[in-house]
Amino acid sequence: MAITLSENVIELLRNRESKKVLATVDKNGIPNVSFKGSITVNEEGKIELIELLETSQTNKNLTYSLWFDKTVAISVWGEGGTEYEIKGIPRKVHIDGPYYEKKYVESLERNPINDISGVWIIEPTEVRNQTYAERKKEQDEKYPIIGHLDKDRKL
Amino acid sequence: MATKVENWREKEAGIDEIFEKYPEIPKIIILKTDVHRRGYVLSEKAERLLEEGNYQSEADTIFGEKLGAKKIPIGLTFRDGTSLIGGYRSNEGIRDHYVIDAIDGKFYVTDNGNVYEEVDFWKEPDFYHKKTSKGTPMGEVVNVRPQRLNFAISRVCHFWDTPGEGCKYCYVGINGIEATKKNIPALYDYDEIAESVAEAIKQQGRFSMIMVTTGSILTGKKVFDDEVDEIIKAFEKVKPIFNRKDLKVQLIGSAYDKEQLIRLKEATGIIGYTADLEVANKEAFEWICPGKAKHVGYEEWKKRLYDAVEVFGRGNVNTGIVGGVETAQPNGFSSEEEALKAVLSEAEELAQHGVSVAYIVWGICGIFKDQVPPSLDYYIALAKGLDEISRKYGLEAYFDDYRRCGNHPNTDLGRI
Numbered sequence: 111m112a113i114t115l116s117e118n119v120i121e122l123l124r125n126r127e128s129k130k131v132l133a134t135v136d137k138n139g140i141p142n143v144s145f146k147g148s149i150t151v152n153e154e155g156k157i158e159l160i161e162l163l164e165t166s167q168t169n170k171n172l173t174y175s176l177w178f179d180k181t182v183a184i185s186v187w188g189e190g191g192t193e194y195e196i197k198g199i200p201r202k203v204h205i206d207g208p209y210y211e212k213k214y215v216e217s218l219e220r221n222p223i224n225d226i227s228g229v230w231i232i233e234p235t236e237v238r239n240q241t242y243a244e245r246k247k248e249q250d251e252k253y254p255i256i257g258h259l260d261k262d263r264k265l
Numbered sequence: 266m267a268t269k270v271e272n273w274r275e276k277e278a279g280i281d282e283i284f285e286k287y288p289e290i291p292k293i294i295i296l297k298t299d300v301h302r303r304g305y306v307l308s309e310k311a312e313r314l315l316e317e318g319n320y321q322s323e324a325d326t327i328f329g330e331k332l333g334a335k336k337i338p339i340g341l342t343f344r345d346g347t348s349l350i351g352g353y354r355s356n357e358g359i360r361d362h363y364v365i366d367a368i369d370g371k372f373y374v375t376d377n378g379n380v381y382e383e384v385d386f387w388k389e390p391d392f393y394h395k396k397t398s399k400g401t402p403m404g405e406v407v408n409v410r411p412q413r414l415n416f417a418i419s420r421v422c423h424f425w426d427t428p429g430e431g432c433k434y435c436y437v438g439i440n441g442i443e444a445t446k447k448n449i450p451a452l453y454d455y456d457e458i459a460e461s462v463a464e465a466i467k468q469q470g471r472f473s474m475i476m477v478t479t480g481s482i483l484t485g486k487k488v489f490d491d492e493v494d495e496i497i498k499a500f501e502k503v504k505p506i507f508n509r510k511d512l513k514v515q516l517i518g519s520a521y522d523k524e525q526l527i528r529l530k531e532a533t534g535i536i537g538y539t540a541d542l543e544v545a546n547k548e549a550f551e552w553i554c555p556g557k558a559k560h561v562g563y564e565e566w567k568k569r570l571y572d573a574v575e576v577f578g579r580g581n582v583n584t585g586i587v588g589g590v591e592t593a594q595p596n597g598f599s600s601e602e603e604a605l606k607a608v609l610s611e612a613e614e615l616a617q618h619g620v621s622v623a624y625i626v627w628g629i630c631g632i633f634k635d636q637v638p639p640s641l642d643y644y645i646a647l648a649k650g651l652d653e654i655s656r657k658y659g660l661e662a663y664f665d666d667y668r669r670c671g672n673h674p675n676t677d678l679g680r681i
Contacts, residue, residue, distance in 0.1 A: 137681055170680065171681075173680045173681050174681040176344065177291035177292075177293060177294075177345065177681070201344065203344070203345060203346045205342075205346035205668055206346075206387075206388070206471070207342075207385075207388050207411075210470060211468070211469060211470040211471060214470030215470065218469070226470075228346060
């Protein structure tokens with residue numbers, strides 16, 4: 111089910127300095143990961159990314175996910191170690207039309223060898239805060255049994 | 266007058282049953298295929314929405330279309346970028362049409378109260394209403410798909426010069442006869458084509474390929490010599506527009522012999538070559554395409570495709586078939602199962618020689634105007650079977666895929 115991304119996640123995804131990785135699977139379940147600097151959030155609150163290569167495994171896997179309602183995952187890592195995982199389902203790809211052409215021109219301005227395949231729109235379905243300090247705190251509170259005894263030793 | 270299939274919903278597996286029967290085939294491709302097979306109309310709301318937007322209308326080209334006052338949709342795009350070419354009022358009166366409705370400012374495919382998929386109509390390119398130096402609207406010289414420019418050499422197919430020799434499913438031949446009666450020149454003006462192409466490709470990101478086609482020209486020292494000459498003449502005008510020797514062009518032409526193929530490739534620089542066999546069965550081909558059978562022959566047509574692989578390279582040659590036309594009556598297959606088996610067997614032989622097969626859904630017209638296209642089940646089994654053959658022989662079809670053509674359910678499946 112579609113969710114609304116919080117402002118801090120949107121900000122992190124829109125920040126060009128953030129590191130962003132997209133994980134997809136193919137029709138046989140074989141995973142593929144790829145850095146995707148173009149990942150951002152559009153005005154409708156959906157995740158958007160530009161796929162440059164028509165023949166890439168990512169492009170095939172995004173198509174597969176759109177066709178069969180399969181989930182993809184994005185990891186975004188920003189300043190101070192802030193990290194989120196966002197899951198979502200590709201719902202649309204622009205391969206023509208004014209919006210595609212706008213993105214095409216912008217892409218050429220960044221690098222004249224670019225020739226984009228599509229602008230993918232992913233509907234977010236789940237967000238997890240993966241920032242280490244926060245995940246560690248959460249784990250320690252929820253599962254006090256986990257962890258090594260030497261750290262609990264009275265000094 | 267179309268042949269209506271009475272109570273067809275009771276006689277055939279419906280789309281929801283086909284979704285269940287083929288879980289490995291994406292629903293969008295099944296829907297696209299069925300919308301093509303049954304055709305579509307617009308609700309009043311959708312008609313109004315279409316008029317409001319910058320959507321492309323049909324144009325006057327080899328395919329018999331005309332820019333008019335009212336917008337006539339030329340094609341649809343689905344969420345996955347897949348196109349549907351034509352389909353508006355196609356196969357009318359045979360089975361019920363789908364209805365494209367407007368809901369919250371967007372277009373949706375609907376049928377019998379069910380809302381299936383959001384779609385959009387093709388946007389009009391910037392050059393479309395500009396005029397050539399001779400005053401012709403460029404959209405009537407070169408027409409377009411979402412990512413492709415199309416132009417033609419001859420609007421007349423000379424297989425139709427001898428009564429009874431035209432391909433029975435075809436309307437291009439009939440349109441050519443009409444054009445001749447109106448004293449419209451058989452050949453397009455290559456200067457106007459070059460001007461229109463040059464203007465069209467100024468729009469950044471709009472076009473990724475050119476498709477060139479032609480009605481067959483039988484004259485010359487050998488059959489098709491004059492056709493090859495005309496294509497070369499057209500490219501003498503078009504080639505200087507580009508900064509490279511090999512051009513992102515697919516030629517859909519007649520089946521040329523090896524000398525003609527080499528001459529054509531060297532002179533034009535085109536990358537992709539298609540010679541449509543149309544009917545993948547010898548007996549059905551000879552009945553349905555008597556002109557092709559007489560002037561070239563079924564086995565020779567295939568041999569020329571194999572020669573083309575040597576000239577253009579593996580992956581750059583394919584052949585189109587009119588999916589389902591092999592079931593035309595009275596001489597076609599009466600059993601869909603037997604028809605499918607026969608077509609896939611031929612497709613496998615072609616693939617063994619490096620030639621892939623792309624099918625289109627049969628749009629009923631021409632001499633076959635009273636025929637009935639087969640079931641949706643047949644079309645999906647055909648798409649699946651052809652895709653499996655392409656994978657088995659490692660034949661990729663980028664020059665005829667969802668982006669560059671969009672008219673072939675089986676090459677759509679090749680995307681993943």
